[in-house]
Amino acid sequence: MIKSSQTTRRRLLNLAAYLLLAAVGLTMLVPFAWMISTSLKAPAYAVEFPPRWIPSEPATVTVDGIECKVATVGATFLSRPVGEASPPRPEPVGQAPSLSEDQPVGEASPPRPLRVALLRYSPEGAHVRILEPQSRAGEQLTVPEAHLSLVRETNLHWENYAEAWRAQGVRVREAFFGLARRVDGFLVFYTNSIFVTICITLGTVFTSSLAAFAFARLRFPGRDAIFLGYLATLMVPAIVIMLPVYALLSNLRLTNTYAALILPPMFSAYGTFLLRQFFLTIPTELEDAAVIDGASPFQVYRHIILPLSKPALATLTTFVFLHSWNDFLWPLMVVDRLALKTLPIGLAHFQDSYTTEYHLLMAASVIVMIPVLIVFLLGQRYFVRGIALSGMKG
Amino acid sequence: MSSQALPDRTPAPSRARRRAAILRALPFLLPNLLGFLAFTFVPVLACFALSLTDYRLAPIASVADLREQITFVGIDNFVRLLGFTREGPNDPEFWRYLGNTLFLMLGIPLSIAGSLFLALLLNQRLRGITIFRTIYFLPTVSSAVAVCIVWKWIFHQQPNEVGLLNSALMALGLAHPPDWLGTMQWAKPAFIIMVLWLGIGGYNCVLYLAGLQGIPQELYEAADLDGAGSWARLRHITWPLLSPTTFFVTTMSIIAGLQGSFLFTAAFLMTAGGPAGSTTTLMLYIYNYAIAWHQLGYAAAIAAVLFLLVFTFTLINWKYGQRLVHYS
Numbered sequence: 157m158i159k160s161s162q163t164t165r166r167r168l169l170n171l172a173a174y175l176l177l178a179a180v181g182l183t184m185l186v187p188f189a190w191m192i193s194t195s196l197k198a199p200a201y202a203v204e205f206p207p208r209w210i211p212s213e214p215a216t217v218t219v220d221g222i223e224c225k226v227a228t229v230g231a232t233f234l235s236r237p238v239g240e241a242s243p244p245r246p247e248p249v250g251q252a253p254s255l256s257e258d259q260p261v262g263e264a265s266p267p268r269p270l271r272v273a274l275l276r277y278s279p280e281g282a283h284v285r286i287l288e289p290q291s292r293a294g295e296q297l298t299v300p301e302a303h304l305s306l307v308r309e310t311n312l313h314w315e316n317y318a319e320a321w322r323a324q325g326v327r328v329r330e331a332f333f334g335l336a337r338r339v340d341g342f343l344v345f346y347t348n349s350i351f352v353t354i355c356i357t358l359g360t361v362f363t364s365s366l367a368a369f370a371f372a373r374l375r376f377p378g379r380d381a382i383f384l385g386y387l388a389t390l391m392v393p394a395i396v397i398m399l400p401v402y403a404l405l406s407n408l409r410l411t412n413t414y415a416a417l418i419l420p421p422m423f424s425a426y427g428t429f430l431l432r433q434f435f436l437t438i439p440t441e442l443e444d445a446a447v448i449d450g451a452s453p454f455q456v457y458r459h460i461i462l463p464l465s466k467p468a469l470a471t472l473t474t475f476v477f478l479h480s481w482n483d484f485l486w487p488l489m490v491v492d493r494l495a496l497k498t499l500p501i502g503l504a505h506f507q508d509s510y511t512t513e514y515h516l517l518m519a520a521s522v523i524v525m526i527p528v529l530i531v532f533l534l535g536q537r538y539f540v541r542g543i544a545l546s547g548m549k550g
Numbered sequence: 551m552s553s554q555a556l557p558d559r560t561p562a563p564s565r566a567r568r569r570a571a572i573l574r575a576l577p578f579l580l581p582n583l584l585g586f587l588a589f590t591f592v593p594v595l596a597c598f599a600l601s602l603t604d605y606r607l608a609p610i611a612s613v614a615d616l617r618e619q620i621t622f623v624g625i626d627n628f629v630r631l632l633g634f635t636r637e638g639p640n641d642p643e644f645w646r647y648l649g650n651t652l653f654l655m656l657g658i659p660l661s662i663a664g665s666l667f668l669a670l671l672l673n674q675r676l677r678g679i680t681i682f683r684t685i686y687f688l689p690t691v692s693s694a695v696a697v698c699i700v701w702k703w704i705f706h707q708q709p710n711e712v713g714l715l716n717s718a719l720m721a722l723g724l725a726h727p728p729d730w731l732g733t734m735q736w737a738k739p740a741f742i743i744m745v746l747w748l749g750i751g752g753y754n755c756v757l758y759l760a761g762l763q764g765i766p767q768e769l770y771e772a773a774d775l776d777g778a779g780s781w782a783r784l785r786h787i788t789w790p791l792l793s794p795t796t797f798f799v800t801t802m803s804i805i806a807g808l809q810g811s812f813l814f815t816a817a818f819l820m821t822a823g824g825p826a827g828s829t830t831t832l833m834l835y836i837y838n839y840a841i842a843w844h845q846l847g848y849a850a851a852i853a854a855v856l857f858l859l860v861f862t863f864t865l866i867n868w869k870y871g872q873r874l875v876h877y878s
Contacts, residue, residue: 170674173671173674173676176671177672180671180682180750180751181682181685181686183747184685184686184688184747184751185685185688186714187689187697187700187747188688188700190700190703190704190714191696191700191703203711205711205712205717206717206721207712207714207717363581363582363585364582366577366579366581366582367578367579367581367583367586370575370579374571374574374575374578375571376568376571376572376575377568377571377572382579382583385591389590389591389594391860391861391864392594392857392860393808393809393857395809395833395836395837395853395856396594396597396853396854396856396857397590397593397594397597398593399593399597399600399836399840399846399849399850399853400592400593400596400850401589401593402841403605403607403846404593407610419585419589421589422585422589423582423585423586423589423590424590425586425590428586453574453578454577457578478691482691482692482693482694482695484694484695484811484814484818485814485815485837489837489841499693499695500693500694501695503693503695503699504695507695507699507819514703517699518699518700518703521693521695521700524693524696525693525696528691528692529691532687532688532691536684539691540687543756543757544756544757544760
């Protein structure tokens with residue numbers, strides 16, 4: 157009896173925990189979902205009140221009994237009569253602005269070509285401007301909700317992604333190492349980001365694993381003093397380091413180069429510190445045998461330490477990759493040429509050019525986010541372990 | 551070679567062996583050490599040197615030009631930055647932006663409490679829990695620029711245009727929701743909301759989860775035998791045993807908060823530091839002096855002060871904060 161009431165209690169608690177977890181999870185996902193939703197909307201419907209989660213737009217509109225098909229053009233949408241006259245509706249009660257006062261609605265009247273641009277919606281109804289017939293063109297009226305029936309259909313505008321990717325607004329030609337290079341929207345930012353991130357990641361992992369090996373396994377005079385120098389810089393705010401390097405690069409006219417993007421971020425003390433701590437935990441017995449057999453330090457590093465350190469190397473790789481892929485401040489400081497921009501500053505530039513075109517801004521944001529999310533999902537295990545590892549050392 | 555402890559410090563017996571040891575280590579050390587010296591260590595020193603100068607960055611033709619641009623001014627920058635006269639501070643903007651930076655750090659305790667709460671939930675042995683952990687971590691790995699752009703869109707408020715957040719608030723019956731990014735009193739709260747969303751399931755939560763998983767289960771079993779309720783267990787077992795994690799998480803959050811690299815991105819992209827400077831942090835102030843106004847000497851002085859803030863805080867924290875930590 158007691159036991160069963162305990163399991164019931166346990167189940168209720170689990171359910172409560174799930175509900176809480178799900179509520180928080182949904183809150184976390186809302187901005188992402190909103191980003192994707194907006195990115196698939198037609199320009200005219202990106203800003204709509206109340207907001208809609210599933211992108212949809214009017215397919216047919218019935219104004220005073222005449223059913224029209226709606227085609228979206230730019231920021232307004234036009235309507236045309238469809239074939240035969242639709243069955244007449246009962247006369248609405250009250251004053252209604254009529255679109256067809258010169259030809260009363262009835263079974264006898266054939267449909268006259270009617271074109272209206274729907275300007276916007278408000279609680280009062282639809283604001284439309286008459287385009288045809290010519291006699292009334294330009295006249296604006298408000299059709300109350302009661303006189304208007306609107307059928308919306310889901311319509312996903314995948315072409316927004318193509319448009320954001322091409323980024324016409326940021327397309328320029330630039331002289332680039334003596335060659336005219338066309339900057340074709342996000343392709344250039346992507347190529348730059350991939351190149352820069354791979355260089356930084358490989359460079360960091362390679363050089364800091366070598367140095368970490370020296371600090372963890374070799375004995376040489378001044379070793380501890382040098383390592384203390386590394387440790388001392390861990391706490392220094394990044395901007396303190398960036399200012400003089402920026403001054404140096406700009407005096408040497410090396411801003412707006414790949415070297416400026418890649419080299420300075422490659423040598424933070426963090427990687428060396430992390431790997432050295434890990435190398436110290438590897439028992440020396442294995443390499444003692446190898447050393448007796450005449451293995452050189454490099455052979456020990458290459459064939460014993462590295463294979464045993466895969467988790468730590470994977471952790472560092474994920475960290476460095478994500479950090480340099482998302483880095484904003486340093487590229488912002490040293491690069492202002494479009495041909496050299498990486499994704500974050502390219503996206504920031506895109507935002508300047510497309511301030512109010514939210515469907516394109518969101519599509520571009522999705523385009524920038526996708527690779528990071530893939531890398532994170534693949535390397536999640538190492539990433540989480542890495543955080544725990546760095547926390548232990550604190 | 552010993553494994554765990556550092557090998558002894560007794561110097562190698564002969565000069566030849568010392569040289570051999572150095573030569574053996576150099577190929578490993580050099581690639582990283584040179585880069586580290588050039589791009590990390592020397593710049594730190596150079597920043598302090600620059601902070602004692604008036605340096606207007608401009609294109610140069612020769613080194614002689616450089617000598618003209620840099621004037622040694624001693625502690626003038628610091629007097630201008632931190633000094634007071636009877637009329638008030640010499641640089642009122644600095645104090646204001648320092649205030650902004652500290653105000654925006656008010657989100658930190660909320661964020662840490664939220665992380666702990668989430669970690670406690672995630673620590674339940676429930677099926678499918680890793681999916682939640684992944685979702686909570688997504689904001690942390692997402693591109694900060696993309697995150698800022700989507701939040702700008704969520705906070706959006708224009709005549710005839712209402713963003714997602716305000717649409718929700720209006721649906722809940724709030725007739726006039728705030729213009730989040732457009733008014734001085736709401737811009738900072740908006741940033742704090744964003745930082746909470748970003749950080750609650752991030753690094754701190756993962757660290758807490760690791761801390762929770764390190765607590766021996768027997769302690770809880772013993773508490774159960776003594777008839778302790780869940781609050782008592784949380785108060786007397788979990789919280790004290792998590793104190794090293796809390797200490798680490800708080801320290802790192804405050805250091806990160808003072809530097810505020812995410813808030814720099816947010817201010818840069820969403821508000822340009824406005825309205826009327828209400829979201830300008832010290833980082834943005836430094837950036838403006840260095841990059842927009844080319845006054846590197848003064849920028850370096852602000853950066854040095856930022857460093858001293860971080861340094862002092864860390865020292866105080868290590869000296870006094872440790873007392874609150876319970877080590878088992």
